[in-house]
Amino acid sequence: MTALRTSPGARWLLGAAALATLALGANPARKAFVRALVGRDGQVPMDMFLGTSSGPGLAPAARVRVVLLDGLGAAAASELPALSAVCAAGQELRIDVGFPTVSLPVQAALWTGRTQQQSGLQYRATQLEAPPAGATPAQVPDSVALAESHPEIVRSFGFASARPDPSRDPGDPEAWRAEFPEHAVAAVASASRLVHVHVLRVDEAGHAAGAASPAYAEAVRGADELLARLRAAGPADALWIVLADHGHRPAGGHGGEEPEIRIVRGCVAGPGIAPSPTIATIHLVDLARALADALGAELPSDARGRPWTDALADPAPGATLPRPGALRLAVAGLLAALGLAWGVRSDRSCAWWRRVPWALLLALVGLAVMHGWPSLSDPPVFAPRGLQLWLACLPAAALALGLGLAGQAPQAQLAPALGLLAAALVLCRAPEVWLLPGLGLGEPGPPLMPRWSATVSVLFVVVRSLAEGVALAWLLRPLLRRARSRMRAGA
Numbered sequence: 241m242t243a244l245r246t247s248p249g250a251r252w253l254l255g256a257a258a259l260a261t262l263a264l265g266a267n268p269a270r271k272a273f274v275r276a277l278v279g280r281d282g283q284v285p286m287d288m289f290l291g292t293s294s295g296p297g298l299a300p301a302a303r304v305r306v307v308l309l310d311g312l313g314a315a316a317a318s319e320l321p322a323l324s325a326v327c328a329a330g331q332e333l334r335i336d337v338g339f340p341t342v343s344l345p346v347q348a349a350l351w352t353g354r355t356q357q358q359s360g361l362q363y364r365a366t367q368l369e370a371p372p373a374g375a376t377p378a379q380v381p382d383s384v385a386l387a388e389s390h391p392e393i394v395r396s397f398g399f400a401s402a403r404p405d406p407s408r409d410p411g412d413p414e415a416w417r418a419e420f421p422e423h424a425v426a427a428v429a430s431a432s433r434l435v436h437v438h439v440l441r442v443d444e445a446g447h448a449a450g451a452a453s454p455a456y457a458e459a460v461r462g463a464d465e466l467l468a469r470l471r472a473a474g475p476a477d478a479l480w481i482v483l484a485d486h487g488h489r490p491a492g493g494h495g496g497e498e499p500e501i502r503i504v505r506g507c508v509a510g511p512g513i514a515p516s517p518t519i520a521t522i523h524l525v526d527l528a529r530a531l532a533d534a535l536g537a538e539l540p541s542d543a544r545g546r547p548w549t550d551a552l553a554d555p556a557p558g559a560t561l562p563r564p565g566a567l568r569l570a571v572a573g574l575l576a577a578l579g580l581a582w583g584v585r586s587d588r589s590c591a592w593w594r595r596v597p598w599a600l601l602l603a604l605v606g607l608a609v610m611h612g613w614p615s616l617s618d619p620p621v622f623a624p625r626g627l628q629l630w631l632a633c634l635p636a637a638a639l640a641l642g643l644g645l646a647g648q649a650p651q652a653q654l655a656p657a658l659g660l661l662a663a664a665l666v667l668c669r670a671p672e673v674w675l676l677p678g679l680g681l682g683e684p685g686p687p688l689m690p691r692w693s694a695t696v697s698v699l700f701v702v703v704r705s706l707a708e709g710v711a712l713a714w715l716l717r718p719l720l721r722r723a724r725s726r727m728r729a730g731a
């Protein structure tokens with residue numbers, strides 16, 4: 241058997257083709273990944289242990305009033321007079337809403353007691369065709385919900401009445417927005433057993449201008465004033481549950497698992513709630529259980545929320561977050577190590593410090609400085625062209641170009657970057673729910689995992705920008721060599 245030998249010219253062509261494929265293909269692949277991430281529902285198997293529970297559930301309440309202040313982060317919620325009055329009259333909470341921190345899936349957890357991983361509702365933003373099995377509102381005959389905007393969310397959970405109602409309310413969103421407070425006050429004051437008011441102005445201001453903006457602060461103030469009106473109008477015997485579904489980044493955005501987005505302030509007061517000076521941390525599925533108990537509703541059998549007193553006693557930190565298992569971590573670690581080893585061994589003739597993947601490190605530093613740890617709350621992670629992330633990698637691409645022109649092998653930078661990308665893909669379940677289904681094998685699902693899904697999107701951009709630098713160096717090298725030899729011949 242003779243070894244296959246390729247001429248230097250053919251090797252160069254092969255290398256150029258491989259590098260061009262990587263440089264040009266990384267962003268389309270990233271786009272397809274992000275589309276699968278946000279465009280697919282699907283359950284995510286996870287071990288969730290919230291302890292064994294034996295304590296009593298919340299006693300039935302004649303009326304329950306649920307006010308959800310969409311997008312109100314815990315920091316912005318801390319000083320609000322009306323909200324704090326509810327907390328002072330009852331129990332202040334920090335509520336872990338689970339992951340992802342997206343409004344409709346979080347409300348699904350509130351109304352069914354099942355986490356986003358159990359329901360399979362992940363990035364869902366459109367109305368559900370039918371209320372999920374066991375949804376609490378569908379079990380309360382006169383349940384009422386009002387939404388300031390985005391009525392598709394309250395219309396998803398089986399409320400007997402959901403407004404704006406196309407048959408009697410204005411179709412124009414601005415006209416409805418103007419009427420919404422008085423209808424909300426009237427509903428809260430009514431005899432209905434369950435009234436849910438979904439306030440959205442804070443989330444809208446967060447998306448438009450960020451949580452650090454004056455517009456957000458103004459919306460927060462307005463939402464709290466509305467809460468004060470609702471409280472004043474509500475029946476004296478009502479159980480009040482006031483909460484948010486997620487916070488917002490200072491520059492706007494939510495969806496990720498970071499505590500400042502995921503853990504919100506909640507206040508519960510009324511019959512059955514002992515006023516408490518301490519703040520308890522619970523999970524949203526625990527609150528769902530309390531809500532169902534107060535309404536005499538039956539949650540789905542796999543709802544894990546604990547009875548009220550048990551939930552207050554044990555914060556069970558992070559218990560409702562999915563995380564990669566030990567095997568997945570081991571495979572990911574191996575892939576990252578293999579990529580690094582391949583890169584470092586690419587040219588053993590030069591000194592060790594020349595074999596460190598400096599351009600990759602520079603890309604990671606650039607991204608960390610400009611964007612922080614990758615999060616699904618950061619809008620550039622979803623941007624189709626990834627321009628903002630790419631700009632953060634530009635110095636790294638220039639360094640990769642320089643190192644390549646100086647003679648460094650392409651894999652010195654690219655192999656470690658590809659190793660990291662492969663590791664992050666494994667950690668976010670991409671192989672079985674995105675890559676293999678793309679080849680017709682297995683069931684597609686969302687490649688969704690706290691931290692790692694956002695990391696994949698970012699690492700695609702890293703691979704792309706390093707490949708661009710390295711590819712350009714590869715294309716320029718023969719010209720450079722020819723120019724050098726010509727200069728030498730001329731001298």
Ligand SMILES: [Zn+2]
Pocket residue numbers: 311343443447494
């Ligand atoms: Zn939002």
